[in-house]
Amino acid sequence: MSKIDIVRRCNICGEILQSEDKNAPGYIAAEVLASKPLDSLVSCDKCYEENIFHTSPSSSQVSKDFLTILDDARATNALIVYIVDLFSFESFFVDEINEKIKSLPILVLGNKRDLLPKSVSQEELKEYVAHRFRVSGLPIRENDVLLTSFSSGKSIDVIVKRIDEMRRAHDVYIIGAPLSGKSLFFNAFLRSYSNNTKRTITTRMYQGTNLRLMRIPLDSSSYLYDAPGAGGANSVLSYVDAVERNAFYPSSEVKGKNVLMEKGTSLLLGSLIRIDVLEAPGKIKGKAYFAPTVDIQKVPTKKAEERFLKRISLLESGYKPLPMNKLSLKDMDVFEVSIDETNPRDLGFAGIGWFSLEGAGTRLRVYLPKGAGLYTSRAKVRL
Numbered sequence: 001m002s003k004i005d006i007v008r009r010c011n012i013c014g015e016i017l018q019s020e021d022k023n024a025p026g027y028i029a030a031e032v033l034a035s036k037p038l039d040s041l042v043s044c045d046k047c048y049e050e051n052i053f054h055t056s057p058s059s060s061q062v063s064k065d066f067l068t069i070l071d072d073a074r075a076t077n078a079l080i081v082y083i084v085d086l087f088s089f090e091s092f093f094v095d096e097i098n099e100k101i102k103s104l105p106i107l108v109l110g111n112k113r114d115l116l117p118k119s120v121s122q123e124e125l126k127e128y129v130a131h132r133f134r135v136s137g138l139p140i141r142e143n144d145v146l147l148t149s150f151s152s153g154k155s156i157d158v159i160v161k162r163i164d165e166m167r168r169a170h171d172v173y174i175i176g177a178p179l180s181g182k183s184l185f186f187n188a189f190l191r192s193y194s195n196n197t198k199r200t201i202t203t204r205m206y207q208g209t210n211l212r213l214m215r216i217p218l219d220s221s222s223y224l225y226d227a228p229g230a231g232g233a234n235s236v237l238s239y240v241d242a243v244e245r246n247a248f249y250p251s252s253e254v255k256g257k258n259v260l261m262e263k264g265t266s267l268l269l270g271s272l273i274r275i276d277v278l279e280a281p282g283k284i285k286g287k288a289y290f291a292p293t294v295d296i297q298k299v300p301t302k303k304a305e306e307r308f309l310k311r312i313s314l315l316e317s318g319y320k321p322l323p324m325n326k327l328s329l330k331d332m333d334v335f336e337v338s339i340d341e342t343n344p345r346d347l348g349f350a351g352i353g354w355f356s357l358e359g360a361g362t363r364l365r366v367y368l369p370k371g372a373g374l375y376t377s378r379a380k381v382r383l
Contacts, residue, residue: 006038012047012330040305041329048334062094062230065209069173069227070100079167080106083176083185084129086147087115087250091350091373092177092231093136101175102138105166107146109159111181114149115250120381122147128380135377150184160192163224171222178229186214186226234373235351236272241324247293248321248352256287256381259296259355266304268297270321271311272369273349276301278336279363286344289381290353295319308367321352327369337364337376344379356381 008017015026017033026044036042073080080101084092110129126145133140146159163172176182195201199217206213206225214226232238237245248270261267261284267275269290277284288296297319299307310316312327339345339362347364348354350373368374 008042010044010047011041012043015044017042017044037302062096065211066228066230067096067100068209069206070097073173074100074104076171078104078171078173079163080104081109081163081172081174082106083109083111083174083180083182085180086110086112088351088353090132090348090375090377091234094231097230098137106138106140106144107162107166108133108140108144110145110147111150113147114152115254117253117255117381132377150181150188156188156192169219169222172224173227174225175227175230177232182226182229234371236349236368236372237351239272239323239369239372240321248291250291254289256289259286259288264301266299266301268299268304268308270295271319272321272323274304274308274367276304276365278365279361280359281361284357284359284362286355286357288355293320294353331370332367333370335366335374337366346377346379348375348377
């Protein structure tokens, strides 16, 4: 009796898959190949590394002109006022910026406090922010953090007073990622500002760069500088049509939606992100902190690949946010995340939100657009 068997090939390069010779084309570990259903797409190790995996989640980038500004700040021992969006800032740190400013005095302004649950105490949140700065390499303490919501129109007298105390008659540079709230800060600052000098407020090209900065005189010898936004290009929302991005960012308090996962299940976030549960000690309890417009669907992992491929290629368009252009697996980064801690941990996606999960011994596989920021952290909001 004759029999015809399927010859499995790499879905990227087309080489026949084999597990005998690591140096030959098409190599894939035997146990990995055996775990894949015959009708699933499988990549050889070489393509998996070159076309899918980044070695680590992407971080934000910054221009040389911006670093030139920070060189001047360091040369004058200026105060850095670092504004962050409390809802999503963890993936927006830039190593080059941190290296330039780590020896300077830094005041952190945590903006958009109104988007986080009221149940989180101010002190817990300030310590969380300080912790994330320390993880990024900046020596921030809880007392170096002030929380606010510039959009509320509240007075910023406390912030202005702290800036004056910390700057010690030196210059001040305001930095932060785009949409962190820098413009709102300046609007509020100027409403309370009194110019007691003979100098004027100017906006001009910063010497030695192609960047325009606002310069506000603070006294006879020092200024406050509005540096352009830096970082944030790795936001998941940068892969969404610009007209639609605001729809997937929260406009009010995000209280968290209960999620329950277990081994063999996957979460699909709109048409951009997929999370597979590879290992789990049992039921994984958690909460999802996203805008209500972000579609979150739980599906069996065996069905997730087909559904995800249809979504990213725009063959299914009912699940938002959508990518602005068709994508394939070649356009995705894939990471495996292991949770060893017994305390709740966050799994977050730059610019769009996070899951808070409780389940030591859990191993997840995460697919997201190439270059998008991914992070894990101790929980920002207690479960």
